[in-house]
Amino acid sequence: MGKFTFRKEERLTKEKQIQELFEKGSSFYLFPFKVFFMPHPDPAITHHQVLISVSKKNFKRAVDRNLIKRRMREAYRLQKETLQGATSLQIGFIYSHKEILLFDEMKRKMLQTMKKLLVNTAKFQEVKSSDKLPGSE
Numbered sequence: 001m002g003k004f005t006f007r008k009e010e011r012l013t014k015e016k017q018i019q020e021l022f023e024k025g026s027s028f029y030l031f032p033f034k035v036f037f038m039p040h041p042d043p044a045i046t047h048h049q050v051l052i053s054v055s056k057k058n059f060k061r062a063v064d065r066n067l068i069k070r071r072m073r074e075a076y077r078l079q080k081e082t083l084q085g086a087t088s089l090q091i092g093f094i095y096s097h098k099e100i101l102l103f104d105e106m107k108r109k110m111l112q113t114m115k116k117l118l119v120n121t122a123k124f125q126e127v128k129s130s131d132k133l134p135g136s137e
Contacts, residue, residue: 003081004077004078005077006073006076006077006080009047009049010047010048010049010050011049011050011051012049012050012051012090012091012092017041017049017090018051018092020038020041021036021037021038021051021090021092022036022092024038025037025038025090025092026038026120028116028117028120029096030109030112030113030116031096031097031109032095032096032097032101032106032109033093033094033095033096033109033110033113034093034094034096035091035092035093035094035113035116035117036051036091036092036094037089037090037091037092037117037120037121038089038090039087039088039089039090040087040088040089040090041090043088045088046088047088048080048083048086048088048089048090048091049088049089049090049091050076050091050092050093051090051091051092051093052069052072052073052076052092052093052095053069053092053093053094053095054068054069054072054094054095055094055095055096058096058097058098059100064100067100068095068100068101069095071101071103071106072093072095072106072110074103074107075103075106075107075109075110075111076093076110076114078107079107079110079111079114080114082111082114082115082118083114083117083118085118086117086118086121086122087121089117089121091117093110093113
């Protein structure tokens with residue numbers, strides 16, 4: 001298994017899971033991404049599943065949307081080992097900027113976003129574990 005791969009299993013494609021991510025997941029905004037995340041409901045899954053989306057409202061031409069998605073996937077693929085310590089997550093990256101960023105800037109922003117995601121995940125895990133302490137019921 002390659003270190004810098006982005007396999008089909010790592011993509012979040014099931015409509016039901018995507019809907020659940022947007023309804024029940026936590027989120028934050030870090031320019032230019034709106035990020036939704038939640039723990040993966042299947043504990044047997046050991047990798048993160050990612051959704052990448054670009055608004056048709058902001059980019060009418062499919063070529064522009066595809067370019068941005070390609071850059072986002074590549075930035076994620078190169079930076080995904082940053083999230084190695086976290087439990088398996090479902091993550092949605094929504095591009096919300098009105099202009100197309102250069103790849104170097106997008107890669108830098110993706111790294112910042114993933115670090116914040118790691119911090120938010122750690123906080124989320126602390127809250128969950130404190131809810132399950134015996135005697136806190």
